[in-house]
Amino acid sequence: MISESTKVRFEREVAKYPAVQKQSAVMACLQIVQQEQGFVSPESEKLVADYLGMAPIAVHEVTTFYNMYNQRPVGKYKLNVCTNLPCQLREGTKALQHLEQKLGVAMGETTADGLFTLQQSECLGACADSPVMLVNDIHMCSFMSNDKLDQLIDGLKSAEA
Amino acid sequence: MTLPFYSKNSAFENLLQQFAATGVQTCFHGRHISPQILANLDGSNWHLSDYKDRGGYQALRKILGQDGGAGLTPDQVIAEVKASGLRGRGGAGFPTGLKWSFMPRQFPGQKYLVCNSDEGEPGTCKDRDIMHYNPHSVIEGMAIAAYAMGITVGYNYIHGEIFSTYKRFEAALDEARTAGLLGDNILGSNFSFQLHAVHGFGAYICGEETGLLESLEGKKGQPRFKPPFPASFGLYGKPTTINNTETFAAVPWIIRNSGAAYLECGKPNNGGTKIYSVSGDVELPGNYEIPMGTPFSKLLELAGGVRKGRKLKAVIPGGSSSPVLPASIMMECTMDYDSIAKAGSMLGSGAVIVMDDSRCMVESLKRLSYFYMHESCGQCTPCREGTGWLWRVVDRIHNGLGRQNDLDLLNSVADNIQGRTICALGDAAAMPVRAMIKHYRHEFEAMIKENTLQSAVLASPVQTVNRSASQA
Numbered sequence: 194m195i196s197e198s199t200k201v202r203f204e205r206e207v208a209k210y211p212a213v214q215k216q217s218a219v220m221a222c223l224q225i226v227q228q229e230q231g232f233v234s235p236e237s238e239k240l241v242a243d244y245l246g247m248a249p250i251a252v253h254e255v256t257t258f259y260n261m262y263n264q265r266p267v268g269k270y271k272l273n274v275c276t277n278l279p280c281q282l283r284e285g286t287k288a289l290q291h292l293e294q295k296l297g298v299a300m301g302e303t304t305a306d307g308l309f310t311l312q313q314s315e316c317l318g319a320c321a322d323s324p325v326m327l328v329n330d331i332h333m334c335s336f337m338s339n340d341k342l343d344q345l346i347d348g349l350k351s352a353e354a
Numbered sequence: 355m356t357l358p359f360y361s362k363n364s365a366f367e368n369l370l371q372q373f374a375a376t377g378v379q380t381c382f383h384g385r386h387i388s389p390q391i392l393a394n395l396d397g398s399n400w401h402l403s404d405y406k407d408r409g410g411y412q413a414l415r416k417i418l419g420q421d422g423g424a425g426l427t428p429d430q431v432i433a434e435v436k437a438s439g440l441r442g443r444g445g446a447g448f449p450t451g452l453k454w455s456f457m458p459r460q461f462p463g464q465k466y467l468v469c470n471s472d473e474g475e476p477g478t479c480k481d482r483d484i485m486h487y488n489p490h491s492v493i494e495g496m497a498i499a500a501y502a503m504g505i506t507v508g509y510n511y512i513h514g515e516i517f518s519t520y521k522r523f524e525a526a527l528d529e530a531r532t533a534g535l536l537g538d539n540i541l542g543s544n545f546s547f548q549l550h551a552v553h554g555f556g557a558y559i560c561g562e563e564t565g566l567l568e569s570l571e572g573k574k575g576q577p578r579f580k581p582p583f584p585a586s587f588g589l590y591g592k593p594t595t596i597n598n599t600e601t602f603a604a605v606p607w608i609i610r611n612s613g614a615a616y617l618e619c620g621k622p623n624n625g626g627t628k629i630y631s632v633s634g635d636v637e638l639p640g641n642y643e644i645p646m647g648t649p650f651s652k653l654l655e656l657a658g659g660v661r662k663g664r665k666l667k668a669v670i671p672g673g674s675s676s677p678v679l680p681a682s683i684m685m686e687c688t689m690d691y692d693s694i695a696k697a698g699s700m701l702g703s704g705a706v707i708v709m710d711d712s713r714c715m716v717e718s719l720k721r722l723s724y725f726y727m728h729e730s731c732g733q734c735t736p737c738r739e740g741t742g743w744l745w746r747v748v749d750r751i752h753n754g755l756g757r758q759n760d761l762d763l764l765n766s767v768a769d770n771i772q773g774r775t776i777c778a779l780g781d782a783a784a785m786p787v788r789a790m791i792k793h794y795r796h797e798f799e800a801m802i803k804e805n806t807l808q809s810a811v812l813a814s815p816v817q818t819v820n821r822s823a824s825q826a
Contacts, residue, residue: 209509209550211464214590216572220555224514251573258574258731260556261514277476278674278721279633279707315558315725316476316674317515320633320705321380321640331517334373341373348369 195240199225203244215245219255223262227330232263260315261330268303268310270349273327274337277316283323284338289313291339295346308353309346374518380640381483385656388619389643390607390627391600395487400522402529405490411535413609414494417501418543426609428459431502435605437613439625444470444561444598445673445702447691450605456585457503457595466589467500467508468570468596472554472561474513475673476725477705480629480641481599485512486519488603489526493549495602497536498609500547503595507548510599511566514555523551558729562777563596565731576733577777598703600629620646624690628704632657635664635710646690653689653706664710668793672702674722675782677789678715699789715794716801719786720748726783737780740771744787756802761791 195203206221219241226237233256235249242249256262263271274289289311293299296309303310319325322335326342334345377397386392394408405411412421419425426434436451457465469492473481485492496508512520527549530536538546557575559565564578567589588594604626608616617625624646630653633639637658644653650669660666666681671689677699679687687693694701709718723745732738744767747760757763768784775781791798 209552211590214571217552217570219572220569221552224553224555245572247572254574255572258557259514259554262555276721277725278670278718279477279705281718281721282634282707282709282713283639314515315556315728316474318473318479318482318513319375319516320477320479320707321631322375322479323633323639327515328370330514332370332373333375333516333518334370335375336379337373345369345373349366352365352369 195244199229200244207245216247216251219245219247219252220259223252223256224330227263231269232266269308269353271310271312271329273312273314273317274300275314275317275319275323275325275327277320279316279320280323280325285324288324288326288337288339288342291342292346295343308350377483377487379638380479381487383638383640385638385640386643387648387652387656388627388645390619391484391488391491391603391629392641392643397487400487400489400526402490402526402533402535405488405494409610410490410606411494413606414497414501414535415541416609417498418541418545420541420543428502428504431498431609434613435502435608438604438608438616439613439620439623440601440604440608440616441624441691442598443600443604443628443704445475445675445700447701450597450601453585453597454499454503454595456583457505458586458593459504461593464507464590464592465503465505466592466594467496467503467505468563468566468589468594469496469508469510469599469602470561470563470566470596471510471512471599472566473516473599473703474558474561475675475703475705476722477631477633477670477673477707478703479631479633480704482513482516482519483641484599484603484629485510485523486516489523490530491603491606492523492599493526493530493536495605496549497540497547498605499595499597499602500549501545505595506546508550509570509589510549510551511560511570512551512553514553514557517553520551520553527551557731558725559731559777559779562779565777566596567594574731576731577779579776621688621690624692628689628701630689630704630706632706632708634706634708635661635713636708637661644689647688647693650684650687650689650706654708657708660708660710662710664712666708667711667713668709668715670699670705670707670709670786672700673705674707674725675778675785676700676702677785678793679789680793715790715797716748716752719790720745720752722786723748723783726779730779730783734775734780736771736774737783740767740780741783743767744771744783748787751798751801754801754805756798756805758802758806760802761795761798764791 206218210217238252242252276285300313324337326334417426440450441447560569560575565575569575584594629643669684691701727741727745730741771780772784
């Protein structure tokens with residue numbers, strides 16, 4: 194079941210496209226699902242497919258093609274650190290290593306308390322701000338020195354306490 | 355993990371807000387030269403009223419004949435853009451006016467205008483700052499383009515990772531709609547244009563224009579074979595024009611001040627100003643808007659010079675896909691399409707990645723090759739298989755396992771990718787490999803030699819004896 198409030202958000206996206214091209218809204222609908230549920234489950238794909246008049250496999254193709262969709266649950270805070278060349282030249286890789294040490298996980302893993310998932314990411318489009326990190330897909334954090342990373346992680350932990 | 359993924363709690367929002375980009379370092383540093391798009395911005399003055407104070411929407415009023423003049427015909431608008439020498443700012447550098455003239459203006463059905471803001475070329479972050487701090491320049495530019503080509507519907511496809519910028523652009527669209535600058539009968543004329551913002555969700559390939567169109571249609575972003583070109587078969591199979599964000603943002607200035615004045619700012623065949631994203635080993639990374647044809651040495655100086663007083667080793671002048679150039683060549687270049695092309699590289703998106711003399715080129719190429727392997731859409735065999743092959747070979751050289759013929763192998767794999775794929779991602783993966791080997795062959799050879807020497811020691815008779823002794 195898609196909730197009424199979610200439907201309102203879906204409708205806003207669908208309205209951007211010609212009536213016979215509802216499928217165009219699939220990326221936005223899946224983003225909304227992820228924002229509300231943390232990941233895109235096969236059940237959600239089916240609901241979105243029904244809503245937009247698509248085959249479920251066509252929705253699944255989208256979920257699996259685009260890097261930012263989570264196909265399984267992740268930590269409450271998903272941290273994506275860019276290590277592409279321009280960031281690598283400006284301590285992006287070191288930022289990732291610092292977080293690995295601080296959180297006690299390797300990239301790609303989630304902390305035992307389920308709070309943090311740490312990932313390496315490709316270009317976030319903020320190269321002059323390096324080191325950069327994207328939190329939960331929508332919050333870009335710039336100039337993340339080790340001190341600021343500590344501040345952010347400690348802050349998030351204490352907000353949970 | 356039953357809590358919502360995106361915490362609605364304000365403590366979380368406030369905390370993250372502390373780390374958000376402010377644009378102070380990258381955009382409002384006052385080190386531009388004769389800026390047009392990034393002029394007089396401070397981060398808070400992105401609203402419609404601020405934009406109007408800077409002369410915004412005067413160009414749209416002018417073509418619609420709102421301020422007493424006769425207005426401009428679509429042909430006159432295109433002629434003005436042609437005269438400006440404006441070339442596509444997304445990477446290809448195709449003349450914008452010429453592209454606009456390809457649109458079949460008498461086409462009876464729906465036509466579309468698309469802005470490519472899927473800025474994912476490593477090194478590039480200019481479109482983000484344009485849309486975040488001066489969004490109405492893009493909206494006005496798109497409205498003018500739509501008028502010139504008789505288009506009534508447009509989309510701005512924004513890189514998924516810069517979600518706050520997507521939100522900012524949507525807010526700007528609302529302002530423009532409320533003020534009658536978008537929608538039906540704009541400013542009381544009979545020109546109508548609906549513009550929407552949409553976002554990607556993490557796929558480099560969607561910056562390729564036909565990959566972007568597929569994505570806009572709600573599919574995997576796998577590029578289409580060209581021809582047919584988007585001007586005849588684009589979004590939903592309809593004639594479509596696609597330009598980069600910065601290209602659209604340049605248009606209002608051209609219409610306000612004339613194409614000739616824009617051309618005058620740059621140099622022949624390379625009109626206007628260009629925003630360069632300078633990243634890597636400089637003191638002050640950021641976006642710098644300077645006239646086309648400005649010497650590279652001047653740009654480097656604006657960016658504070660090479661970091662920590664080190665020496666310049668190399669520059670990737672137009673985003674990670676463009677061939678690397680050694681310092682000696684780069685310091686002789688001016689920043690424009692023709693000069694960089696003549697030096698053997700590409701101006702591309704204007705992403706200038708600076709590397710100092712401490713950098714290992716094998717390590718740098720390894721990271722780039724990993725990126726292209728990761729982002730290959732998998733559609734064409736030479737790219738899908740070749741990008742992985744390139745990465746594996748560079749990786750083994752970097753890990754001290756390089757073989758004697760590996761450089762020939764890399765060039766051969768690159769040869770078999772380049773020009774043999776549907777889109778340019780294959781070329782983009784191959785070109786950095788060839789350029790790195792061309793200019794820094796000795797670094798690769800040194801690493802390989804070190805390994806072959808070690809292998810020779812391992813394979814020596816003494817070792818063999820020892821090994822068989824331990825087996826016995």
